[in-house]
Amino acid sequence: MSAPPRILAIAGSDSSGGAGIQADIKTITMLGGYAMTAITAVTAQDTTGVHAVEALSPAMVAAQIDACVGDIGVDAIKIGMLGSPGIAEIVADRLARIEAPVVFDPVMVATSGSILADAATIASFERLMGLATLVTPNLPELAALGGAGALAGKGFTFLAKGGDAEGPVVEDRLTRPGVEDCVWRGDKIETRHNHGTGCTLSSAIALFLARGQDLESAITDARLFVRKALLKAPGFGQGHGPLGHQEVKL
Template identity: 70%
Template sequence: MSARPPRILVIAGSDSSGGAGIQADIKTVTMLGGYAMTAITAVTAQNTRGVTGVETLAPSFVAAQIDACLTDIGVDAVKIGMLGNADIAEVVADRLEDLPCPIVFDPVMIATSGAVLADEATIDVFEWLMELATLTTPNVPELAALGGHGAMAARGAPYLAKGGDADGPMLEDRLVRPGQEDVVWNEARIVTRHTHGTGCTLASAIATLLGAGQPLEDAVAQARRFVREALQNAPGFGSGSGPLGHQAVRPD
């Protein structure tokens, strides 16, 4: 009998076009050998060109989805993505307060297309979630909104500063952990417009690998390779920021 897959609970919004959000999360978790469960926070109408509508779910129903998963199947790691509003963010933080498993928090504020996905009140609750998280994964604008490297380091929790939104031919991702030397990855940028869902995919990959028992640095390194291969195998769908090629990746 084969080993059971790590159970990964994804708390995030739905992307109707399948490139980001819950859909990208499920693909990622599955391709990396995990068992994906979901607590959907919002439903969006979107495609590669942008978000045209968002409907958030009731906070109590988001909580009910989380409870349903935790009280029956159980969980080995959690990934948090788009939350929708401050009330949902508070409910999620409350439910995860004492959960003894890795938590990866992708502080989604703005979609790849530029649509705003978190208001100031929601971002205020991010402080609580960052305290709970094993790792927070801000991109360049999110890191700036959270106070930059100084503020993040002062919080005393690990974070991965992603460099995909910075300019230049080289990309730098920096893993910062209190009391340890930073781990830095410098690689050539993959030039493509098909980058929809990269942040969702990376955070879900890290969560899956942590849930499988990998150390943090190894989980980030393998998750980065997964994203880069998915970028290189993008199917070319859509006229805007297209989806990644999750199905073409061959996990290690």
């Protein structure tokens, strides 16, 4: 029996369990991986919004990364909410020393609309995008980062997630330097229980990359996992409820 792939999730905690570190752990575990965490911030949130945020110190985030990588080792890294420019910089410092696929979900706004990254934090994302194997912005995040043309012009590899667009079809577009874009399309799943879709997708991609899959097949399988989890949502909460990670079988 081979050892499970070791995935380090660097992200904030969601007290309601739908997104953030909690969604990362559920996704990685359900897909057969071993989940480790470096928590960047603690949030008080539920399905209706984020009510309070407290970022950890950059030194504490770095210590968590060092502890995981130094002892257990890592096969892939997923990055989500960072919480401050200082955390973004120290995470980039650590990534520059690690040989493993990196999936960066540039979390700026929660599904509920709550802001999770200020302008200074967003400005610090560029170095991380340059280190990442894949960046996974949704459409508002892509716009805040300068748009698809700006990211492509800098040579970043990114998946523009189209779930926020109007219309009955979701289109996700993978852009890579020197390669024709790859596009996935699917019927939009109409539900308010979509809290944590971005966290889930990026963690799943990291897990599949750790298994040795190429980028396109990792995205294909991760999208399938998210779609199944959306359909299995338990219906919790009064707002944007969590996905049904525990009910999904691939």
